[in-house]
Amino acid sequence: MEGGGVDHLAEERQKSRFDVDEMKIVWAGSRHAFEVSDRVARLVASDPAFRKDNRNLLSRKELFKNTLRKAAYAWKRIMELRLTEEEAAKLRFFIDEPAYTDLHWGMFVPAIKGQGTEEQQQKWLPLAYKMQIIGCYAQTELGHGSNVQGLETTATFDPQTDEFIINSPTLTSSKWWPGGLGKVSTHAVAYARLIVNGQDHGVHGFIVQLRSLDDHMPLPGITVGDIGMKFGSGAYNTMDNGVLRFDHVRIPRNQMLMRVLQVTREGKVVQSDVPRQLIYGTMVYVRQTIVSDASSALSRAVCIATRYSAVRRQFGSQKGGPETQVIDYKTQQSRLFPLLASAYAFRFVGEWLKWLYTDVTQRLQANDFSTLPEAHACTAGLKSLTTSATADAIEECRKLCGGHGYLTSSGLPELFAVYIPACTYEGDNTVLLLQVARFLMKTVSQLGSGKQPVGSTAYMSRAEHLMQCRCSAQRVEDWLKPDVVLEAFEARALRMSVACAQNLSKFSNPEEGFAELSADLAEAAIAHCQLIVVSKFVEKLQQDIPGQGVKQQLQTLCFVYSLHLLHKHQGDFLSTGCITPKQASLANEQLRSLYSQVRPNAIALVDAFNYTDHYLGSVLGRYDGNVYPTLYEDAWKDPLNDSVVPDGYHEYLRPVLKQQLRNARL
């Protein structure tokens, strides 16, 4: 994307055998999406106000103030340039700095939209849209995060005053973690147990004002602050994750979000025909966005590691010629290319999940709740699968860059530190896999009952065949047949689920059985989610994809993704009898040959992400590959090099040296 200067990767770019510009459009999702993304990326990169190369050097206070400045400036630009919602979302993406605005737009607004009545939406959304109030999502407490039904904050209805009294009865009921809460939010959607006439009606959302709109001071009864520094310097410390306690704070009755359940003036609790799981709807929305974000974080790390692997040379000089580019080592390819393929795979499954979410939202509006369990299982499972894979991949990319990957200027340490909480927030990844497993066990238990599995479990309707089929691959080329690959993944996923269901049936208490078998259940859930990713990649290839060689590259990546999973999890495939050891070895042979096909296209495949050097934030991942001079120059910019003799020399170094000198003379 960058222009000018010597292009050290030019030769690599000439090797590619496909139309990179068309691939950029496939990656972006459409020509329109590409144009928006490209324009906004350049806007951010060219504006010094969005500089980010000094983040690691700032103290927490400076860092946070700097984030406030950037967020305010971004909002001003959104207004001045009259950016659309799509453009504004891209602006946030390329600014590349976690901020309170993520929670305001990403959770507070969606919570009101999804759980508020029409009237409540009309009252609160205009204020939120104009940022006249700033909100956060205050669910997690010191004592409970995963177990939402275990939250302790109470909202007790007072019929005398027509108010709820929000209270934190214990230390462990303190809200703990919500982003944007610590120092910024004026309001929260706070989750609390609804108590009416002494009866507990479970957890619901309430809009609570936290701070004065005049002087930003906490309102009476509110104790609020930041929970402290998090992993890494810079990184997620731009966010004010907060702690909050309520001391009998009164709010009007109409500030309970009442789409799912209403409390009347008389204190009557009325359940609407909307399922209570809709209270969890904001989490479904965010989990879906997290899957797309995974492909962004992964592609960024892979772009850095791929470009650097083409620049870096070690060993293998022939007759004084250049040494071998490390990207030509088969071990480097077998570690790197599956990650490149995963970035594309997650992109396409993210697109599909967005479609699924839009579809379920439209159905919910028409009071059709039938696809909610499927949406929950898919968003929970794919969020878990893609974030775990991406977190591991960023660390692998760091190692792929050798020693220089450990430098902050490689961009990888900060990316890792910012990214890894995605495995925990919005649902711990193991807890979410167990949700998928419950869904699978339910589906398996209904097989043969006449109820046909649909959506992501539709393959289970062919249970009879999949339980006994034998893989037909006899030659290396057979592993390039989508049907052969898909059937192997379907059979493996089904057989693992059925094995769990059979083992579960041996327990008289199903909950006890579920707990005992939970590690196997989580593995069955992973197999199911991997099948979804593979099948959505295969479906993508059935579309009309223009551009010379583009579809062929995607086919290669699809098989790299699938066959590397098959190789990595061959224990599953073999133990369930889905493939034979000979077939596993043929698949691995095919995989090796695919790596050779990816090799000449690798640089162009990462160029297709269309990332600016500003967004990448990496000396190793520079578009022009001019790594060494930049690394060298950057080192001298470190504050430690401001003086030749370090501060502290006279107090702490010189006396030691002099002491040694004296000892030596003795």
Ligand SMILES: CCCCCCCC/C=C\CCCCCCCCCCCC(=O)SCCNC(=O)CCNC(=O)[C@H](O)C(C)(C)COP(=O)(O)OP(=O)(O)OC[C@H]1O[C@@H](n2cnc3c(N)ncnc32)[C@H](O)[C@@H]1OP(=O)(O)O
């Ligand atoms: C103009 C300017 C524009 C500017 C644009 C700016 C653009 C910015 C836009 C977007 C940015 C987005 C960025 C977002 C950034 C986000 C940063 C991350 C912040 C992180 C936030 C958080 O972490 S919030 C807290 C999240 N917490 C959790 O995830 C908790 C995890 N636990 C749970 O989800 C659940 O409690 C559980 C799933 C574990 C349930 O357990 P349990 O078995 O106890 O459940 P229940 O008894 O309550 O219910 C069981 C029943 O319900 C089904 N179910 C559970 N969950 C759901 C669900 N979500 N949906 C539907 N159904 C659900 C479950 O399957 C059971 O069903 P049965 O049929 O009974 O089996």
Ligand SMILES: Cc1cc2nc3c(=O)[nH]c(=O)nc-3n(C[C@H](O)[C@H](O)[C@H](O)COP(=O)(O)OP(=O)(O)OC[C@H]3O[C@@H](n4cnc5c(N)ncnc54)[C@H](O)[C@@H]3O)c2cc1C
């Ligand atoms: C950076 C960050 C930002 C966040 N932002 C917000 C926010 O804006 N708003 C908000 O409300 N919350 C937020 N959170 C909180 C987050 O949603 C929770 O931390 C998350 O849901 C995990 O819950 P927990 O901390 O209770 O983990 P725990 O459930 O205590 O997990 C601890 C361990 O126990 C295991 N475990 C737990 N239950 C089970 C089980 N049933 N079976 C098997 N294993 C289990 C887990 O796998 C994990 O290994 C944020 C967290 C982070 C790290």
